[in-house]
Amino acid sequence: MEEAAGSLPPLFFGTFQLRGEEASRATQQAMELGYRAIDTASIYRNEEDIAMGLAASGVRREDVFITSKLAPxxxxxxxxxxxxxSSLQRLNTSYLDLYLIHWPGAAKTPLESPANKRLRLESWQALEDALKLGMIRRAGVSNFCVRHLQELLACSELVPCVNQVELHPACFQEELLRFCEAHKVQVQAYSPLGSPAGVQSLLSNADVLRASKEEGVSAAQVLIRWAMQTCGSAVARSSNEQRLAENLETTQVFEHDESTDTQGNRLVTKYCWDPSGVA
Structure with missing residues (x-):
């Protein structure tokens, strides 16, 4: 099978729930701090705001890795x-570095309906054609379970370059990680701190606090670093300039990566979307 080209930057500026002036300002700050990878989606409704922030930063388009996603x-x-x-127009660019199918199901379609499989395979064909046309440079998926990937691989010569999923010490998707590694699909972690429902439990985790103390860094930095160590790339969101800088430091501040090992916790507690019921 043909593989979608290229590896991912280790840390992306995430933009979920950021809109309007806040999204533009945070994007500009992230670029000025040194971020060179940004993650958005059409469903976030902030692509135009991000384009404004990128323009204000003065960073050249070719120096920024931009991901967006196809909505359900x-x-x-x-x-x-x-x-x-439409995403290209809103982002004011002629290409995306990565385009993902955001969710294995289709909107207003029952979870058990076979139409979900048919529609996502049609979407993947569109991504294959977009690659040939130069509209995107990499194609991938998000929130796909093993069986969703198996169905896609059985019907396409193109292997997704990435599967972006919820991944953190309380949601260690071991079977999915093994499958993706075997088929050369890079896993990318989103919500490394958990969603609002899980942030406090993760930040107060005993293993996380131990690693934080040993390394002299924040608990949030431990969790982001854990995600990067586990799968190679993570998406972390903030609109606070100090936290943006702190998150970016995770690519440099750790001297002993083994001390950030929190994999003793093998729970699968999903704080975000659960795609397991999608046919």
């Missing part, structure tokens, strides 16, 4: 091609 209500070949074109 955009599944299907024609809708996917139209959605990608």
């Amino acid at each position: 209500n955009e599944q299907g070949y024609s809708k996917a091609m139209s959605a990608l074109t």
Whole structure:
């Protein structure tokens, strides 16, 4: 099978729930601090705001790795091609470095419906064609379970370059990690601190606090570093300039990566979307 080209930067500036002036300002700050990878999605409704922040930062487009995603209500070949074109326009760019199918299911479609499989495979065909047209440089997926990946690989010569999923010490998806490694699909961690429902439990985890004390860094930095160690790339969101800088420091501040090992916790506590019920 053909593999989608290229590895991912280790840390992305995440933009979920950031909109308007806050999104533009945070994007500009992130670029000025040294971030060179940004993650958004059409469903976040902030692509135009991000484009404004990128322009204000003065960083050249070719120096920034931009990811966006196809929403559940955009599944299907024609809708996917139209959605990608719209994302390019909103982001004021002629190409995306990475484009993901955001979710294995389609909007307003019962979870058990076989239409979910048909539509996501049509969407993947659209991404394959977008690669050939130069509209995107890499194609991938998000929130796909092992069986969703198996179905895709059985129907396509193109291997997704990434599967972006919830991953943190309380949600260590070992089977999925093994499958992706075997098929050369890079896993990318989102919500490394958990969603709002899980942030405090993760930040107060005994192993996390031990690593934080040993390394002289914050608990948040331990969790982000854990995600980067586990799968190679993570998406971390903040609109606070100090936290943005702190998150970026995780690529440099750790001297002994083994001390950030919190893998003794093998629970699978999902704080975010759960795709396991999607046919």
